[in-house]
Amino acid sequence: MxxxxxxxxxxxxxxxxxxxxxxxxxxxxxxxxxxxxxxxxxxxxxxxxxxxxxxxxxxxxxxxxxxxxxxxxxxHPEPPLLPKEPLRRARVRAFAQVIACDTHPIQNLKILARLRELGLPEEKVTEWAAWANREGLAACEK
Ligand SMILES: N[C@@H](CCC(=O)N[C@@H](CS)C(=O)NCC(=O)O)C(=O)O
Known part of the structure; x- marks a missing residue:
């Protein structure tokens, strides 16, 4: 692989x-x-x-x-990455998606490069990325 x-x-x-x-x-x-x-x-x-x-x-x-x-x-089913019970599986998927769907994509390299292209100053670009990470990770912590 x-x-x-x-x-x-x-x-x-x-x-x-x-x-x-x-x-x-x-x-x-x-x-x-x-x-x-x-x-x-x-x-x-x-x-x-x-x-x-x-x-x-x-x-x-x-x-x-x-x-x-x-x-x-x-x-490669062993060891399984998800719990067996549907509700617990859904909760694990939801947790992963907070990061993979709602946090990471809005502050990855491509997005930050686009914000610079659109004229956002560097400190605002950094502030945007920090805000996105804070929001997502705070929700995960809760
Ligand atoms: N949703 C994709 C996101 C992949 C992604 O954004 N990867 C970043 C690195 S963590 C990347 O390749 N960025 C390059 C870029 O933004 O130009 C996944 O989960 O695989």
Whole structure:
């Protein structure tokens, strides 16, 4: 299995954590996000969004960290990543989605770059990212 990621990418961390919990190994292929390597033509061919992570293996080419993690859980069921009981499963998914759907995407590199392009000064860009993280993580803490 190949994991296209970057050491500072929290979405790649999610997949690395799942791989470790499953006791699975992968070849790690790094794409330097600050150098824009995620937008190289050969990488866009496997991940048209220009995001990490991407996982390749068993004939699959998979993007989106939560979809990758679900696939790992379904193809390597032990140890399970989700509780068995439906309500508890829903709560675990909701917790993951607070980060993956509502917190991380509004302050990732691409969004911050766009805010700069639109003329937002650097201190406001930083303030935006800090606010997004604070809001999401505070909800998780509660
Ligand atoms: N929803 C995607 C998000 C992936 C994502 O935003 N990855 C970030 C790194 S954590 C990225 O590749 N950013 C590059 C950019 O913004 O240009 C997932 O969970 O896999």
């Amino acid at each position: 190949k994991l296209h990621g970057y050491f500072r990418s929290s979405a790649s961390y999610r997949v690395r954590i799942a791989l470790n919990l499953k006791g699975l190994s992968a070849e790690h292929l790094s794409h330097h996000l600050r150098k824009g390597e995620q937008r190289a033509a050969d990488y866009l061919a496997i991940n048209p969004q220009g995001f990490v992570p991407t996982v390749q293996g068993d004939g699959a080419n998979l993007t989106q960290s939560l979809a990758i993690i679900e696939w790992l859980d379904e193809t």
